[in-house]
Every structure is written in structure tokens, then in C-alpha cells.
Amino acid sequence: xxxxxxxxxxxxxxxxxxxxxxxxxxxxxxxxxxxxxxxxxxxxxxxxxxxxxxxxxxxxxxxxxxxxxxxxxxxxxxxxxxxxxxxxxxxxxxxxxxxxxxxxxxxxxxxxxxxxxxxxxxxxxxxxxxxxxxxx
Amino acid sequence: xxxxxxxxxxxxxxxxxxxxxxxxxxxxxxxxxxxxxxxxxxxxxxxxxxxxxxxxxxxxxxxxxxxxxxxxxxxxxxxxxxxxxxxxxxxxxxxxxxxxxxxxxxxxxxxxxxxxxxxxxxxxxxxxxxxxxxxxxxxxxxxxxxxxxxxxxxxxxxxxxxxxxxxxxxxxxxxxxxxxxxxxxxxxxxxxxxxxxxxxxxxxxxxxxxxxxxxxxxxxxxxxxxxxxxxxxxxxxxxxxxxxxxxxxxxxxxxxxxxxxxxxxxxxxxxxxxxxxxxxxxxxxxxxxxxxxxxxxxxxxxxxxxxxxxxxxxxxxxxxxxxxxxxxxxxxxxxxxxxxxxxxxxxx
Numbered sequence: 300x301x302x303x304x305x306x307x308x309x310x311x312x313x314x315x316x317x318x319x320x321x322x323x324x325x326x327x328x329x330x331x332x333x334x335x336x337x338x339x340x341x342x343x344x345x346x347x348x349x350x351x352x353x354x355x356x357x358x359x360x361x362x363x364x365x366x367x368x369x370x371x372x373x374x375x376x377x378x379x380x381x382x383x384x385x386x387x388x389x390x391x392x393x394x395x396x397x398x399x400x401x402x403x404x405x406x407x408x409x410x411x412x413x414x415x416x417x418x419x420x421x422x423x424x425x426x427x428x429x430x431x432x433x434x435x
Numbered sequence: 436x437x438x439x440x441x442x443x444x445x446x447x448x449x450x451x452x453x454x455x456x457x458x459x460x461x462x463x464x465x466x467x468x469x470x471x472x473x474x475x476x477x478x479x480x481x482x483x484x485x486x487x488x489x490x491x492x493x494x495x496x497x498x499x500x501x502x503x504x505x506x507x508x509x510x511x512x513x514x515x516x517x518x519x520x521x522x523x524x525x526x527x528x529x530x531x532x533x534x535x536x537x538x539x540x541x542x543x544x545x546x547x548x549x550x551x552x553x554x555x556x557x558x559x560x561x562x563x564x565x566x567x568x569x570x571x572x573x574x575x576x577x578x579x580x581x582x583x584x585x586x587x588x589x590x591x592x593x594x595x596x597x598x599x600x601x602x603x604x605x606x607x608x609x610x611x612x613x614x615x616x617x618x619x620x621x622x623x624x625x626x627x628x629x630x631x632x633x634x635x636x637x638x639x640x641x642x643x644x645x646x647x648x649x650x651x652x653x654x655x656x657x658x659x660x661x662x663x664x665x666x667x668x669x670x671x672x673x674x675x676x677x678x679x680x681x682x683x684x685x686x687x688x689x690x691x692x693x694x695x696x697x698x699x700x701x702x703x704x705x706x707x708x709x710x711x712x713x714x715x716x717x718x719x720x721x722x723x724x725x726x727x728x729x730x731x732x733x734x735x736x737x738x739x740x741x742x743x744x745x746x747x748x749x750x751x752x753x754x755x756x757x758x759x760x761x762x763x764x765x766x767x768x769x770x771x772x773x774x775x776x777x778x779x780x781x782x783x
Contacts, residue, residue: 322668324577328539344538346577367706367748371463371782374497376505378539380577382668396668396702400542400572400580 322382322395329377330359337366341379360385364394373399464783465511467491471755471776476520477556478603478761480770485519489778503535521555531570543571546586556608559600561593568657582661584677592651598644598687598765599730605765641729643687644765652684659694669702686722687730693717706746713739720764729766736761751780 326345333339339362362381373379383394469489475482495509507530514524527550533542550564568586575581600606659677666672679692696714703709718734740757754777762769 324665326539326574326577328535342538344540345574365705367746372495372497374499374505376499376502376535378535378542378574380665382665398665398671400574 322384325360325381325383325385325392327358327360327379327381329373329375329379331375332369332373334369334373335366337364337369338362339364339373339379341381344378360390360392362392362394362397364397368395368397370397370399373397463495465491465493465495465780466783467493467778467780469776469778471774471778473517473772473774475770475772476517477608478759478763478770478772479605479607480763480768482770482772483520485517487518487776488516489776490514490516491780505533505535507531507533517556521557523552523554523556525550525552527551527564540574541571542573543569546570546584554602557600557602558594559592559596560602563591563593565589578665580661580663582663584657584659584661586655586657588655588657590651590653590655592653594650595647596650597647598685599763603736603761603763603770605763605768641727643724643727644729648685651688653688654682656680656682671700673698673700687720687724687727689722690718690720692719708744708746710742710744711740713737718764731762731764731767734762734764749782751782753778753780 324346325341325343327341327343330340330342341360341362343358343360362383364381364383378400380398380400381392381394382396383392385392467489469491470487471489472484472486474484476485476487477483491511491513493509493511495507498506498508500506508528509530510526510528512524512526514522516522527548529546529548531544531546533544535542546566546568548564548566550566552560552562552564554560566586566588568584570582570584573581573583597606657677657679659675661673661675664672664674674695674697676693676695679690679694681688681690681692683689694714694716696712698710698712701709701711714737716736718736720730720732720734723730723732736759738757738759738761740755742753742755744751744753746752755775757772757774757776759772759774760770
């Protein structure tokens with residue numbers, strides 16, 4: 300029984316690591332969003348170390364992501380983190396995960412656990428203020 | 436007074452949300468319905484559990500004031516209907532004015548919030564709140580974001596109450612820890628009038644704890660730091676720490692508190708999300724008079740929660756279990772609480 304459990308844990312960790320190695324993490328500012336088609340134009344501000352000099356100078360990439368994975372609040376100017384694989388020749392990226400800075404699930408509560416328990420600090424209102432909402 | 440307060444807050448929120456400035460695509464609305472069981476709504480020992488329903492509504496919008504300046508507004512209401520004890524609700528409105536610096540690597544914000552909390556179970560906790568503060572998000576690297584926050588919160592309580600009558604402070608609900616809105620001035624004059632502890636006869640000692648005191652007027656300074664870690668595509672972590680200093684109009688209730696916690700958010704498959712969070716905090720009541728011997732000055736509390744969510748478009752179905760165990764200062768009490776709940780959330 301213990302062996303099976305260990306095997307399942309190792310298989311899960313292996314899956315996580317394998318997927319992670321296939322993707323890079325980028326940070327950028329959104330220039331435009333086509334929510335229906337799941338397409339974004341982004342200026343990179345961090346990451347993208349594997350871009351060549353020409354692309355680094357331009358820093359602009361086109362991101363495609365399943366539309367249902369787009370955070371609800373995503374605007375031109377938003378700062379985002381993008382997990383994905385970059386096609387160097389075209390400056391296009393297929394993204395798997397996208398996180399918007401400061402507009403996650405109630406800002407300071409990424410998991411929603413604190414908000415729903417609602418009693419993390421009973422004597423006063425807790426931290427954060429007006430940091431937006433929406434699914435991240 | 437309550438109606439006036441809520442009306443003013445609603446009017447202010449409506450005015451703000453309809454300002455004629457460029458907006459995001461649409462107003463973001465949230466409706467949420469939850470049912471569950473709370474083993475200890477009053478955070479006391481012994482405890483009386485109760486089933487509950489929660490009805491939540493929220494609205495938020497983002498206004499782009501300029502290329503680098505963003506105004507974020509939100510209003511939110513949450514009503515918790517306990518089936519066998521008193522209900523509570525909280526209404527709040529918040530705002531954040533953010534300015535993007537260093538191409539997006541550094542984002543300072545001015546933040547603010549007003550709120551009203553009402554509680555039919557622990558009337559001593561009923562209050563209005565106002566908060567202002569600053570915060571900043573700094574993208575240290577592609578994997579790390581460091582966030583700072585400094586806030587000043589005013590808490591104006593509504594009811595007369597004995598010391599340490601708030602939730603989780605050790606006073607039993609049925610022992611009359613509340614003064615209530617209807618507590619009359621005549622009653623106050625009948626020997627229960629509360630003088631500041633330092634003006635009382637020190638030989639009275641613990642009897643000070645049985646006096647009713649005027650509604651508190653408290654000020655809380657809170658400093659916090661968060662570190663977000665983007666570990667792998669499906670796994671994000673957060674560790675945080677905070678220091679709070681509450682200056683209460685009733686000296687003996689003033690405290691300093693340190694808080695630390697960690698959270699993980701895991702997306703095991705498309706449309707699924709698992710969240711887990713643990714928090715520890717240590718509260719020290721530093722102004723308890725020496726002649727009061729039945730108040731524990733240093734108190735430690737733990738809480739943790741696990742949540743599983745499944746999404747269908749704009750709907751989220753979630754289940755959650757939460758656990759909390761803490762020291763209550765009065766009479767060296769302690770308590771535990773378990774909350775199990777599930778619900779449906781709709782964003783539109």
C-alpha cells in the first residue's frame with residue numbers, strides 16, 4: 300500500500316516537473332486583448348532569456364491561450380505572468396497559464412480560502428483594500 | 436444610523452462606478468450562495484455548533500485614468516444566516532489607485548476601504564470601519580513578486596461591552612458580555628458606570644472585567660509583506676508576515692500582534708483549482724493592569740483551510756474545510772472551530 304502511494308506521489312511530481320521544464324515563465328504588460336479568440340499582444344519586461352537580440356529589442360510577442368483560462372480582469376496595461384513556450388522565429392507564444400498581477404482572486408487571497416472562511420482575523424477586517432476580483 | 440451609513444456607502448459606490456472615465460469591458464459582478472456547518476460560531480468553549488447559509492454579492496470595476504494609472508473599485512456584501520444562533524453580515528467598499536513604474540516592475544498603490552459589520556450573536560463586535568493605506572508590488576524576478584502594505588484602520592464599535600467580549604476572547608455569550616444598542620443611560624448610572632481602569636480602586640482587581648465600558652474607538656496600524664512564488668505552471672505559493680498594533684480606547688484591550696502564513700494554489704487539471712492556506716498569529720495584550728490576574732496576555736492562534744473548486748464557464752462550485760484553534764485571553768480559555776461548507780459562485 301505504501302509503495303503504491305509512493306509511486307503515485309512520484310508520478311505526480313514527475314508530471315509537474317516534466318511540464319514545467321517544457322515551459323518558460325515570462326512577465327509582460329498587455330498591449331491588447333482579444334478575449335473571444337484568446338489572443339494577447341504583450342510587451343515583455345522580464346524573462347524571455349532565450350530570445351535573440353532582435354526579438355529582445357522589440358520585446359513584443361503575440362500570445363495565444365485557451366479563452367477560458369484568461370483572467371476576468373485583463374486590460375491593456377495589466378502586468379501579467381505567462382507560462383508558455385515561445386516560438387523564436389515568429390515571436391509567438393502558446394501559453395498554458397496566465398496570472399494577472401493584483402487582480403487575482405480578491406488580490407491578497409489567491410486561494411479564496413481566507414475570504415470564504417471569513418474569520419482569519421476576527422477582530423478586524425483583515426488586509427488589502429479594493430484589489431479587484433475575478434478568476435486568476 | 437445603520438440605514439444612513441449603508442445608504443451613503445451605496446450612493447458613493449454607485450457614483451464612483453458610473454464616473455465618465457474609460458472603463459474595462461464591463462462591470463464585474465459576483466453572486467455566491469454557500470451552505471455549511473460551523474462547529475463554533477462564537478469561538479468559545481464549550482461551543483454550540485450551527486448550520487448556516489451565506490449569501491454574497493459583489494461588484495467591481497477598473498477605470499483606466501491614464502496609460503500608467505488605474506483606479507480599481509469594488510463593493511461587496513455578505514450575509515451569514517446561522518440556523519440556530521444569531522446572524523451576521525458585512526458590507527464593504529474598497530478602492531485602489533495604482534501607478535505603474537519601471538515598465539510594470541514596481542506598482543505602488545493608495546488603498547482605502549469602508550465597511551460595516553453587524554452581528555446578532557456577538558453584539559460587542561458590531562462596528563463600522565474605515566481604512567487608508569499604501570501598498571506596493573515589486574516584481575523581483577519572473578518567479579518572485581514582493582508586496583508591501585501599510586494601513587491605518589479605524590474601528591468604531593457601536594455597543595457598550597465588558598472587556599474582552601469580542602469573538603474568540605473568552606467571554607461566554609450567555610454570560611452577558613454585551614451592552615447592546617438599547618443599554619440605557621439610566622442603567623449606566625446604577626453603579627455600572629465604567630471609569631478608566633487606572634482610576635479605579637486597585638483592590639477591585641478582576642471586578643473591572645465585569646463593568647460595562649462605552650463603545651470602543653480603536654485604531655489599528657498594520658504592516659505586512661507578502662512573497663509570491665511561481666513554482667511551476669500549475670503551482671503558485673505565497674508566504675506572508677504582518678505586524679499589527681491596535682490602540683484601543685479601553686487600554687486593557689490594546690494589543691500587538693505578529694502574523695505569518697503560507698498559501699498554495701494548485702491547478703491539477705483544466706477547470707480545477709485546489710487552495711490550501713495556514714496562518715499563525717501571536718497576540719500580546721500589553722496594557723492589562725497588573726491587578727487583573729485572570730487575563731492571559733500572550734495568546735497564540737492557528738488556522739488552516741483547504742478548498743477545492745471546479746469551474747464551468749462563469750460558475751464555480753467549491754467545497755471547503757477550515758479549522759481554527761486559539762487562545763482566548765479572558766480566564767485563560769481556548770477554543771477550536773471547524774467549518775465545512777460548499778457553495779456555488781457566479782461571476783458575470
